Amino acid sequence: MTTPTIELKPSANPRSDAEREAILAGPGYGRYFTDHMVTVKWTRGRGWHDAELVPYAPLTIDPANKTLHYSQTIFEGFKAYRLPDGTVATFRPGANAERFQASARRMAMPELPTELFLAACDALVQQDRAWVPGSAEAALYLRPFMIATEVGLGVRPADEFLFIVIASPVGAYFPGGVKPVSVWISEDYVRAAKGGTGAAKTGGNYAASLVAQAEAAEHGCDQVVWLDAAEHRWVEEMGAMNMYFVYGDRVVTPELTGSMLPGITRDSLLTIARDLGLTAEEGRISTEDWRRDAENGTLTEVFACGTAAVITPVGTVKSRGAGWTHGTGEPGEVTMRLRKALLDLQTGRAEDAHGWLHRHG
Structure with a gap:
């Protein structure tokens, strides 16, 4: 045809x-x-x-x-x-x-x-x-x-x-400057399971997320963090965004398991991080890892990424019976460096070395 x-x-x-x-x-x-x-x-x-x-x-x-x-x-x-x-x-x-x-x-x-x-x-x-x-x-x-x-x-x-x-x-997602968000780890609801529609960008996934987002707001948090459906311990996404964990000069994003949306911003940042000399990996992060590494200081920054906000720093975390802060709670150096690099590329202020810009004249 x-x-x-x-x-x-x-x-x-x-x-x-x-x-x-x-x-x-x-x-x-x-x-x-x-x-x-x-x-x-x-x-x-x-x-x-x-x-x-x-x-x-x-x-x-x-x-x-x-x-x-x-x-x-x-x-x-x-x-x-x-x-x-x-x-x-x-x-x-x-x-x-x-x-x-x-x-x-x-x-x-x-x-x-x-x-x-x-x-x-x-x-x-x-x-x-x-x-x-x-x-x-x-x-x-x-x-x-x-x-x-x-x-x-x-x-x-x-x-x-x-x-x-x-x-x-x-307009700019953060008109008054980039501010870290607080997140609630949902242990009662799941976004998607393997074999389901989690990797598809379909409206039903978003409708199913709203009750957990409301629960996060009830606990004074800006966003909800989703865990895996099988064990309820592996970090998957934040709201409708992918997540990144920063360990000094190493950045790790949860690997795609079939239940997560393969974010284009997520994919772009894996490349941009390597361009900046950082080690960029896909792996698995458990809630235990997250809390322990934040408290002992090896996990230095956490951020989420997506089309709307580009990069959103995560400052504080709450869950049932626990809570912690990343560093001082302010946006981290690696987070802001990656955010600037991606925005500079998207807006034509940096060289488009990967041919990602589709020009309209």
Whole structure:
């Protein structure tokens, strides 16, 4: 089947320069959206078709839509940055396209070809490039997602799907400077188990996490830390982010076991850490290891990483009957060095030695 060409049907009434600039002055995170979106349909037997860039607008969904009942839905997220020379680039969108395909396979959904994924995102960025902020650490966040659109209550993979890309301008995650977060180790809930959907970026994983996040808040913590489902002792993720543990000049991230999301920021930091002369490894960290090494000083820093915040330092840890602090509780030197190196690369202030920037002109 041939890959469809995206037909451009831009809005006749986009927001004015003044309206857009007022939003960009304080966009927050995921509160405002650009003037357009890209949609592509998929039908069994026909494949991908009707690819269009159209004005951003609500969807009309039948009450018996299969996504509403059986959660066949996946999504991705990455950012477009305005570079020092005024051009725009996205960071490793090809990796997002590949992870989107992996999520689709796990959720019994059609795989979107990489070239169509990139073409849809390129079309939206090009059309709404004026929405890409120019201030430090601000960006245009792209959210590609796919939902089932078939109507019916039979429990089976749907025969019709809709792929959509929308975009939202976002400000700096830490507008007042990077601040460490406090975390609660969840011993009552698990995010995912081997053989489940943990490695897929699907909405149900996030819905299942909300009760544990609320529990963390009840204990005065900003985020929840997930443990493995089998033994409840091996560290996996923090909220929706991957984690890193710093032992002097050695950084360790929990290895992928099939129950964790393979983060693109996580993968990028393994390479960047080695570029900076650090030893970067994947391994297993137990809660006992975490507490002991923090208390004896061999574990010097802990941070989480993901698209939204890039890198978030972890200052204090709480669990049932225990609690500890990393160092002084302030952001560590290695954490901030890695954060700066990654942001400099994403925003075009450092050499793109790995070819990770996808430029839009």
